Amino acid sequence: MLLPLRCRTCFDALYETYASPRYLDPDPVLFLHRYDTPEDVEVAGLLAACFAYGKVRQIQRSVEILLNILGPEPSSRLVGMPEEEFVASSFPLRHRFTDPEETVALLRAIRLALRRYGGLESLFREGMNVPMEGERKIFHANRSIRALRGVTSFVRVLTQLGAVPPGRNRSSLLASPEKGSACKRLFLFLKWMVRRDAIDPGRWTCLHPSELVLPLDTHMFALCSAWGFCERRHPDLAAALEATRVFREINPEDPLRYDFVLTRFGIRPELSMEELCRKIPDESNEGK
Numbered sequence: 001m002l003l004p005l006r007c008r009t010c011f012d013a014l015y016e017t018y019a020s021p022r023y024l025d026p027d028p029v030l031f032l033h034r035y036d037t038p039e040d041v042e043v044a045g046l047l048a049a050c051f052a053y054g055k056v057r058q059i060q061r062s063v064e065i066l067l068n069i070l071g072p073e074p075s076s077r078l079v080g081m082p083e084e085e086f087v088a089s090s091f092p093l094r095h096r097f098t099d100p101e102e103t104v105a106l107l108r109a110i111r112l113a114l115r116r117y118g119g120l121e122s123l124f125r126e127g128m129n130v131p132m133e134g135e136r137k138i139f140h141a142n143r144s145i146r147a148l149r150g151v152t153s154f155v156r157v158l159t160q161l162g163a164v165p166p167g168r169n170r171s172s173l174l175a176s177p178e179k180g181s182a183c184k185r186l187f188l189f190l191k192w193m194v195r196r197d198a199i200d201p202g203r204w205t206c207l208h209p210s211e212l213v214l215p216l217d218t219h220m221f222a223l224c225s226a227w228g229f230c231e232r233r234h235p236d237l238a239a240a241l242e243a244t245r246v247f248r249e250i251n252p253e254d255p256l257r258y259d260f261v262l263t264r265f266g267i268r269p270e271l272s273m274e275e276l277c278r279k280i281p282d283e284s285n286e287g288k
Helices: 008-018 028-034 038-050 056-070 074-080 100-117 120-127 135-163 184-194 218-227 237-250 273-279
Strands: none
Touching: 008 273, 028 038, 028 056, 038 056, 038 074, 038 100, 038 120, 038 184, 056 074, 074 100, 100 120, 100 135, 120 135, 135 184, 135 237, 218 237
């Protein structure tokens, strides 16, 4: 097991090397760097995050198609888009479990949210103090409770605005902490919006980076499990909070600082998991 309080030196060294725009590809955050205005960054970010499941090249292809349809100013384009254009034929995109009807439903909900709240941050901010169902069971996550509440309310409002197509029970593009989901994609979106460095654009001020929850995908879950950062058998919300708590011990002010650089290994062809293991030796055997 890695010893959390002794990881920071290794992780900081990795951060200094790999938290660079040269390593953005194939991460979907690269799409956000196309835009300058906060409104366009957050719309592009939400769409890129929602489609960030499956193989990385498929993710890139789907997000590229969608953003090309919306053009250089996706926020303004959505707000001004007439109702007759919200049809499946306008967005002929199939991404694994997501069909054009789900894409159109999400886009219509985002349009209504932008019109009603003026921006996605305003929508998120409004829900940060609204209690979520079952939050007493996760009292140990009180440092992240505003993020959890915000994501829960964010999904609830988008759903109320029609993000789930008629006749369906759920959308493949949205998940809620209330259901115990790790909500990797929405916590990824939140990381992009709140943190600010060479990787994350950081356009929102409603949260502090210390409040964020780790976007726990299968890759990061495997790392955290191998290092003893979480003991859960599945990458659910409890596992995400468990791992976040350890990363907060390592860096209390910015626990997600290392998320991007750690997940380059095994994704970038020149960065293998074996190399990562060499850079971060198992300290549990020291002194034996």
